[in-house]
Structures are given as C-alpha cells and as structure tokens.
Amino acid sequence: MAQNMLTRVPVREQDPKVRATNFDEVCLGYNSEEAVEEAQRCLHCRNAKCIAGCPVNINIPEFIGEVKKGDFEAAYQIISLSSALPAICGRVCPQETQCEGKCIRGIKGDSVSIGKLERFVADWARENGIKPKAAEVKNGHxxxxxxxxxxxxxxxxxxxxxxxxxxxxxxxxxxxxxxxxxxxxxxxxxxxxxxxxxxxxxxxxxxxxxxxxxxxxxxxxxxxxxxxxxxxxxxxxxxLPMFMGIPGEQAKGVFSANEFLTRNNLMKAFREDYDTPISCGKIVCVVGGGNVAMDAARTALRLGAEVHVVYRRSEAELPARAEEVHHAKEEGIIFDLLTNPKEILVDENDNVTGMRIIRMELGEPDASGRRRPVEIPGSEFEIKCDTVIMSLGTxxxxxxxxxxxxxxxxxxxxxxxxxxxxxxxxxxxxxxxxxxxxxxxxxxxxxxxxxxxxxxxxxxxxxx
Ligand SMILES: Cc1cc2nc3c(=O)[nH]c(=O)nc-3n(C[C@H](O)[C@H](O)[C@H](O)COP(=O)(O)OP(=O)(O)OC[C@H]3O[C@@H](n4cnc5c(N)ncnc54)[C@H](O)[C@@H]3O)c2cc1C
The missing domain is CATH 3.50.50.60 (FAD/NAD(P)-binding domain)
Incomplete structure (x- = not known):
C-alpha cells in the first residue's frame, strides 16, 4: 500500500505560533514507523538518479532498502561511507534541487523524502551510540x-x-x-x-x-x-560580510547578518544564562532574500521583534529555499518585496530610526538569468525601524x-x-x-x- 502512495508521509513540526516564541527545533522528524513507511515508497531504480544528484554520492536506494527492513544500523553504515555529517545534511541540504529533485517518484507525485530519512537514520545512530568505522592502521603522514x-x-x-x-x-x-x-x-x-x-x-x-x-x-x-x-x-x-555602501550604514543598530547570527548562535545571546549582548529592537528590517536573511529574520522574530524582509525583487526570485520562506511566512515575518533601501535614518545619537526606501520593478533578465530590479523614479518612502540587518552575501x-x-x-x-x-x-x-x-x-x-x-x-x- 505504502509503495503506491503518491504523497510522502508527512513530517511533524512545531506549531508556527508556538515556535515563533522559542528556539527549539521546528521540524520534529520521522519516528521509526513513519520512516519505514516512507522508505516503502522508494522504487530502487536500476539507474538511481538520486545518487548522482547527491554531491557526495550516498548510495541512497541501498540505505533506504535497509530502513525498509528496519536495520537502521546497516543504513547508517552505508551513509557514513560517503558522508561524515548525515544528521546535519538531513536537516539543511537543499534536497529538492539535489537527490529528491532527481527522484523518479517526483514525476507523478511527491519524491521520496530522502533528506528526512537520512536525518532519521543519523539521529537513530546517535541515540543508539553507533559511530562510523575508523582506520585500523595509521600511515604516519x-x-x-x-x-x-x-x-x-x-x-x-x-x-x-x-x-x-x-x-x-x-x-x-x-x-x-x-x-x-x-x-x-x-x-x-x-x-x-x-x-x-x-x-x-x-x-x-x-x-x-x-x-x-x-x-x-x-x-x-x-x-x-x-x-x-x-x-x-x-x-x-x-x-566576510558585504554592505550596501548607503548613508547611515555605520549607525548603532546596523548589523551584518553574520554578526547578528554569531552573537545569537555561537555566543547564545538568546539564552538567559549567557551574558552576550545583542541589540535587537522592536522593529527589525532584514535586507536581502537568501537563506541567511531568512535565518536572521526568524531569529529576530524569536527575540520578540516585528520583522520585515526588504528585498528588491519579487517573491519568485527570492533565493532562499521555498521551505524557509514558507516557514518564515507561517511564523509572521512580513515581506516588503520590490523595495530597496536608499538610506538608513538615524537620530542625533546615531541610533537607527528608520529607512528611506525606493520601490522597484523588474526589467530584463541579468547575467544570472533573473529579471533585473529597476528603481521606480519618485517612489521613495520612509519606514520606521530600530535595527537593520544586512544580509547581502559574503x-x-x-x-x-x-x-x-x-x-x-x-x-x-x-x-x-x-x-x-x-x-x-x-x-x-x-x-x-x-x-x-x-x-x-x-x-x-x-x-x-x-x-x-x-x-x-x-x-x-x-x-x-
Ligand atoms: C546563516 C547561514 C545559513 C545557511 N544555511 C544553509 C542551509 O540551510 N543549507 C546549506 O546547504 N547551506 C547553508 N548555508 C551555507 C553553508 O553553511 C556554507 O556553504 C558551508 O558552511 C561552507 O562550508 P565551509 O567548510 O566551506 O566553510 P565554513 O562553514 O564557513 O567554515 C569555515 C571555518 O574556517 C574557519 N576559519 C576561517 N578563517 C580561518 C583562519 N584563518 N584560520 C583558522 N580557521 C579559519 C572559520 O572560523 C570557520 O569555522 C548557510 C550559510 C549561512 C551563513
């Protein structure tokens, strides 16, 4: 029955309203019954395109075959022949454009949920103390x-x-x-x-x-x-973060996404038992539309701010993964699309008070194939904010x-x-x-x- 299912076994997630107020993991992953059921959907293609779609060439049909049988340790040893970090990749890889993008099941229905199965196997191995196999002999180099x-x-x-x-x-x-x-x-x-x-x-x-x-x-x-x-x-x-070079970018309350995220993630500013300072105001504007911008926006939201993503193209061109945009919207991030900052406004103490923004429209495609954003003359307006996070690439x-x-x-x-x-x-x-x-x-x-x-x-x- 499960093998004929066109849709994947759904994965459990924290409720958007609840998770917007905490830093616990959003996706809760499969349990063993769900993993075995999802594994049944793999067709074990003779010419498995998913393997070529994975940049480290994990033998995907073989590890999924072991999940099907319930031998999760064997599945882990197959994955660890190719990957040292499966619990990480199962969580953050853009599978939709890699292994899952090549899955034959995706032609008519959902592709097999390869990333969630990888995550399940790696989590199971960790919880059961299974380690990858080390070399028996050292070569001295x-x-x-x-x-x-x-x-x-x-x-x-x-x-x-x-x-x-x-x-x-x-x-x-x-x-x-x-x-x-x-x-x-x-x-x-x-x-x-x-x-x-x-x-x-x-x-x-x-x-x-x-x-x-x-x-x-x-x-x-x-x-x-x-x-x-x-x-x-x-x-x-x-x-090394990039900046826009606009007036006001040196003001207090302007961060690179890297600094903002480092303070929060590495130095645990979000936890009360750490004294890492972080200045996250009441209204935060994140400039940019990639995965890093989504991470900065969702972090600022969890620190209690109203958060706007200011992006100069439209939703179709957002470079962030669709799943990240979906999660950000569910949690209440506001997307100010087709807008671009011209200046960061500051008060007499050099604190951020807002941004002067211009509206954009899409012109001809540029070298990247995406339509080029073009300013609309005379469309400038001001918005209020007290923190700006620049997420323009590194x-x-x-x-x-x-x-x-x-x-x-x-x-x-x-x-x-x-x-x-x-x-x-x-x-x-x-x-x-x-x-x-x-x-x-x-x-x-x-x-x-x-x-x-x-x-x-x-x-x-x-x-x-
Ligand atoms: C916020 C954010 C979110 C992202 N989300 C995703 C995602 O969801 N999925 C995805 O696939 N990718 C994501 N990426 C991209 C991905 O994390 C990177 O492509 C990947 O980490 C690059 O790996 P790396 O080993 O080349 O470098 P890094 O992960 O950057 O590691 C480099 C290491 O080198 C150290 N280092 C630098 N200079 C020196 C030096 N001189 N001496 C000693 N050590 C040094 C640094 O401290 C760092 O620890 C994200 C990136 C960011 C910033």
Missing part, C-alpha cells in the same frame, strides 16, 4: 586542515579513514564553521546534533585545535616547512591568501583550486568549499572536502 566547517570536517574525516594523522586548525573557540555560528538552533541544534557529528569525526582520530588563526597565529608556509605537515587543506569559508576573508606565498586567488578573492582534486597553485596546498566557490551550500563544501582528500592522498603517494 601529517596533514593540516584549516577550518572546521563542513569542507574541513569532511576532508579531515576522509583522510583519517585512509590512515592519515590529521589536525584541524580552527579560528573560533568551537568547531563546526557556519553550522555552529550561522545556522540557527531552531533549524540545526548545536549540542545535540552538530557537536555530536564533530565528535564522530574526532572518533576517527582527527585532532581539532581551536583558537588558532592561520595567517596570524601561524602561517601555511610555517606549517609546511617548520611543523612537519606534508600537505594542507584550506576550508576557511567565506565569512566573500572569503583575504587573510590566508595574503599570508601564503604563491597562492592564487581570483578577482572575487576566492582561492583558485582544481575542481577534481582541490589542488591550488601552491604545491601541497589544497582548498575547497566556500573559500573556493564563494558562499554556497553545506553539501557542496563536503563534496569539495572529499575530492581534496583524494587529491591529497594521491599527492602523498606520488611523493614517496
């Missing part, structure tokens, strides 16, 4: 990984499974990259989920050295020539490229690296994730970390 985000964790985990002695150097006091400082608790619990998957990577033998800023505490050249590392992977992300921090001899970057300050192997212009130095592509996704960063682990392994073997 030392590799350094810079950054403990998804690209660094994946590269480190894969190298450790091959027997390498791997140390991750992380600038912050906690490992996880954007997974700990960017994505909010209500989408991705930090202690229960992220730190547990970081622990799994450590259980493979990976060491994590926090509070070390490569380029300041020590350079890549020193790691290679003085500290005995034979190769380095750079997974330092793209954490770029890689130039600290590493400017302190590493012979490392090429492009004009967007992204490190130039080979797509297949992660090799950069400097011998023994590999790179991947947002540091190479600019801001992208968790799973693409993981795919790049995997490719670089293979590239480093080849490099070390050929050097011997």
């Amino acid at each position: 030392k590799i350094a990984v810079i950054g403990s985000g998804p690209s660094g964790l994946t590269c480190a985990g894969d190298l450790a499974k091959m027997g390498y002695d791997v140390t991750i150097f992380e600038a912050l006091h906690k490992a996880g990259g954007v997974l700990v400082y960017g994505i909010p608790e209500f989408r991705l619990p930090k202690d229960e989920v992220v730190q547990k998957e970081v622990e799994n990577v450590k259980s493979l033998g990976v060491k994590i050295d926090t509070n070390v800023i490569i380029g300041k505490s020590i350079t890549i050249d020193e790691l290679l020539t003085e500290e005995g590392y034979e190769a380095v992977f750079i997974g330092s992300g793209a954490g 770029s890689p921090n130039p600290l590493i490229s400017s302190t590493t001899y012979g490392l090429d970057v492009n004009r967007r300050k992204c490190i130039v690296a080979d797509e297949e192997t992660g090799a950069t212009s400097k011998e023994g130095v590999y790179a991947g994730g947002d540091a190479v592509t600019g801001a992208a996704t968790v799973i693409l960063a993981m795919g790049a970390g995997k490719a670089a682990a293979k590239g480093i392994d080849e490099y070390i073997k050929n050097r011997k």
Whole structure:
C-alpha cells in the first residue's frame, strides 16, 4: 500500500505560533514507523538518479532498502561511507534541487523524502551510540586542515579513514564553521546534533585545535616547512560580510547578518544564562532574500521583534529555499518585496530610526538569468525601524591568501583550486568549499572536502 502512495508521509513540526516564541527545533522528524513507511515508497531504480544528484554520492536506494527492513544500523553504515555529517545534511541540504529533485517518484507525485530519512537514520545512530568505522592502521603522514566547517570536517574525516594523522586548525573557540555560528538552533541544534557529528569525526582520530588563526597565529608556509605537515587543506569559508555602501550604514543598530547570527548562535545571546549582548529592537528590517536573511529574520522574530524582509525583487526570485520562506511566512515575518533601501535614518545619537526606501520593478533578465530590479523614479518612502540587518552575501576573508606565498586567488578573492582534486597553485596546498566557490551550500563544501582528500592522498603517494 505504502509503495503506491503518491504523497510522502508527512513530517511533524512545531506549531508556527508556538515556535515563533522559542528556539527549539521546528521540524520534529520521522519516528521509526513513519520512516519505514516512507522508505516503502522508494522504487530502487536500476539507474538511481538520486545518487548522482547527491554531491557526495550516498548510495541512497541501498540505505533506504535497509530502513525498509528496519536495520537502521546497516543504513547508517552505508551513509557514513560517503558522508561524515548525515544528521546535519538531513536537516539543511537543499534536497529538492539535489537527490529528491532527481527522484523518479517526483514525476507523478511527491519524491521520496530522502533528506528526512537520512536525518532519521543519523539521529537513530546517535541515540543508539553507533559511530562510523575508523582506520585500523595509521600511515604516519601529517596533514593540516584549516577550518572546521563542513569542507574541513569532511576532508579531515576522509583522510583519517585512509590512515592519515590529521589536525584541524580552527579560528573560533568551537568547531563546526557556519553550522555552529550561522545556522540557527531552531533549524540545526548545536549540542545535540552538530557537536555530536564533530565528535564522530574526532572518533576517527582527527585532532581539532581551536583558537588558532592561520595567517596570524601561524602561517601555511610555517606549517609546511617548520611543523612537519606534508600537505594542507584550506576550508576557511567565506565569512566576510558585504554592505550596501548607503548613508547611515555605520549607525548603532546596523548589523551584518553574520554578526547578528554569531552573537545569537555561537555566543547564545538568546539564552538567559549567557551574558552576550545583542541589540535587537522592536522593529527589525532584514535586507536581502537568501537563506541567511531568512535565518536572521526568524531569529529576530524569536527575540520578540516585528520583522520585515526588504528585498528588491519579487517573491519568485527570492533565493532562499521555498521551505524557509514558507516557514518564515507561517511564523509572521512580513515581506516588503520590490523595495530597496536608499538610506538608513538615524537620530542625533546615531541610533537607527528608520529607512528611506525606493520601490522597484523588474526589467530584463541579468547575467544570472533573473529579471533585473529597476528603481521606480519618485517612489521613495520612509519606514520606521530600530535595527537593520544586512544580509547581502559574503566573500572569503583575504587573510590566508595574503599570508601564503604563491597562492592564487581570483578577482572575487576566492582561492583558485582544481575542481577534481582541490589542488591550488601552491604545491601541497589544497582548498575547497566556500573559500573556493564563494558562499554556497553545506553539501557542496563536503563534496569539495572529499575530492581534496583524494587529491591529497594521491599527492602523498606520488611523493614517496
Ligand atoms: C546563516 C547561514 C545559513 C545557511 N544555511 C544553509 C542551509 O540551510 N543549507 C546549506 O546547504 N547551506 C547553508 N548555508 C551555507 C553553508 O553553511 C556554507 O556553504 C558551508 O558552511 C561552507 O562550508 P565551509 O567548510 O566551506 O566553510 P565554513 O562553514 O564557513 O567554515 C569555515 C571555518 O574556517 C574557519 N576559519 C576561517 N578563517 C580561518 C583562519 N584563518 N584560520 C583558522 N580557521 C579559519 C572559520 O572560523 C570557520 O569555522 C548557510 C550559510 C549561512 C551563513
């Protein structure tokens, strides 16, 4: 019966009115009965397109086959051959454009809920103390990984499974990259989920050295020539926020989304037992329409504000995932579409009092294929607000490229690296994730970390 169902087994979620006032996880996931029922919908296609749709090529039909049988441990071991972070990917991957987007079931009805099944299996494994399998023999080669985000964790985990002695150097006091400082608790619990998957990577033998800023505490050249590392992977992300360059942007009460989210997620400003200051006023305007803007808006809402998303195109062009926009609307975020700020208004003490905004219309498509927003002359108006959060994108921090001899970057300050192997212009130095592509996704960063682990392994073997 379940196999013929055109629609997926629905997933339980917190009620929108309740969750708008707390930071607990929105999606509650499947229980074992629901997971087995949803797994029955998989057709186990001979030419399974879902596998190619996954940037780390998880054998999806095989793990779902084990869920069907109720052997969740076997399902976990299949997933962990390809992914070090399944509980994270099951929660935050854009499955609708990847594995699920390729699912044959989606032609007539709903695709199989692959992401929710992955999440279920990973949560079950964690709750039952199941760990990924570590390498039995060490090969004695030392590799350094810079950054403990998804690209660094994946590269480190894969190298450790091959027997390498791997140390991750992380600038912050906690490992996880954007997974700990960017994505909010209500989408991705930090202690229960992220730190547990970081622990799994450590259980493979990976060491994590926090509070070390490569380029300041020590350079890549020193790691290679003085500290005995034979190769380095750079997974330092793209954490430098962009601003609009409009008047008033330096005022008190204007934040980058990165800073606002870091204070809240990494430094727990939302919790009463932490004294991290955060200035979230009564009316908050978030400028931008991507996933980061949705996270900042939904965080400000939970801190008690009325929240407006100010976006210069229409709803059809919103770059955020449809699910995030849907959740934001359900919770009461107001979307001021086809509007763009011209100035942030401030009082005599330099506090934000509002924004001068102009209305926009859509013109011809630009290079990205999206219709270009064009200002409507004479349509300016003012809105009141006391906090502005700029969420306009990020770029890689130039600290590493400017302190590493012979490392090429492009004009967007992204490190130039080979797509297949992660090799950069400097011998023994590999790179991947947002540091190479600019801001992208968790799973693409993981795919790049995997490719670089293979590239480093080849490099070390050929050097011997
Ligand atoms: C708010 C937000 C929400 C997002 N939501 C999603 C989502 O729902 N789904 C999705 O797929 N993607 C999402 N993304 C994007 C995704 O998180 C990133 O693409 C991904 O984390 C990139 O991984 P990375 O390993 O390249 O870098 P990062 O995760 O950025 O990790 C880089 C790490 O390197 C460290 N580092 C930087 N410089 C140095 C240095 N000099 N020395 C030592 N350490 C250093 C940083 O502190 C950081 O820990 C989101 C991003 C943000 C900001």
